[in-house]
Amino acid sequence: MNAQFTADTAGFVNMINARAIVFGMGREEAFRLEAKLLAEELIQRTPPFSGKAVAKMLAAQGKSLSEGNLEIKEMTARKVGERAVEKDIRRIIYGTRGAAPPDTSFGSVKVVQPAQGNYKDAKAAERARKKLERGINKQRNKFGKQLLKDGGVLQKIRGKDAVRVFATKDGTVYGVDVEMFRPKASPADLEKVHQMARTKRGRTSQAGMISGKKVGRWKWLNKMVTREKTVRKYIRKKLKQVGQAKGGWAAAFMRFGGKMSMSGWIGRHAAKHGRTRSNFTDDQIVIEMINQSAWAGSGDPDGIIPKALAGRAESIKSAIKRQMADAWKKGGKV
Secondary structure, eight states: OOEEEESOOHHHHHHHHHHHHHTTOOHHHHHHHHHHHHHHHHHHHSSOOOHHHHHHHHHHTTOOOOGGGGGGGGOOHHHHHHHHHHHHHHHHEEEESOOSOHHHHTOOOOOOSOOSSOOSSHHHHHHHHHHHHHHHHHHHHHHHHHHHHHTOEEEEETTEEEEEEEEOTTSOEEEEEGGGBOTTOOHHHHHHHHHHHBOTTSOBOGGGSOOSOEETTEEEOOSEEEEHHHHHHHHHHHHTTTTHHHHHHHHHHHHTTOOOOTTSTTGGGHHHHEEEEEEEOSSOEEEEEEEOSTGGGGOOTTOHHHHHHHHHHHHHHHHHHHHHHHHHHTTSOO
């Protein structure tokens, strides 16, 4: 699916024609200029937005940044976008660096009864008991170290297998169902989970947050759990995609004279995610801008395209008024 806009509405065309007359421009020149400025407006109105822009938009709605999001106020649009991508991924995938130490996870094995066998005396029996205990603990710790290497501890919770991921100082244990513990998950596995959780707007649903399910001192993580290094690698890959939505308009912006680096965080996506077509004749002028990014696949739920058109129309009106006012001051010559 593509978000598509063709500048052929009568009102908008009339505004561009008026601009051409007032400023003494040819129609093609006026339409090319307006196409560039419209593409620029679309880039600005397409997410991500800078932290200051986000705060301004919220203020217009009578809202403000939540306490947990105050840090974005001074961020650039790119940083805000990257932050959103990482938060979305970590909302549904938890990266573990390791679990609790073996002594707190497993404890020592106590062999209460002396080992069976024929012993000379009680001391010999005690030595045999301790040897057996050491052997059991050695095997148990060996098993525990492997689990810790994978980032979790397998435990029985009221007869149910679960994986202990981490514990907080207050004694709350956060765990995950066995089938959601994927220490050897590949980037492709993470991609699949990520795509399944994304909404039409490209964000992940809140279903990936810590669930309300609680058994004793255990709380369950309603998300995939895998190694942190795998999660970081996947996040780095996804961060390179930030700017695609804006880049879908960048192709038109540059085609009609806009200056932008092709290696920048927006421009680098222009060739792949943006397309434009134009035709200038005496009878007809057609300009088409197509945004082929994943963001555009959801359509235009926030009305970015009509808002950009309205914004450009107001700008043209203001420019014409200023030009007319200047001409009036200079003796009525337009």
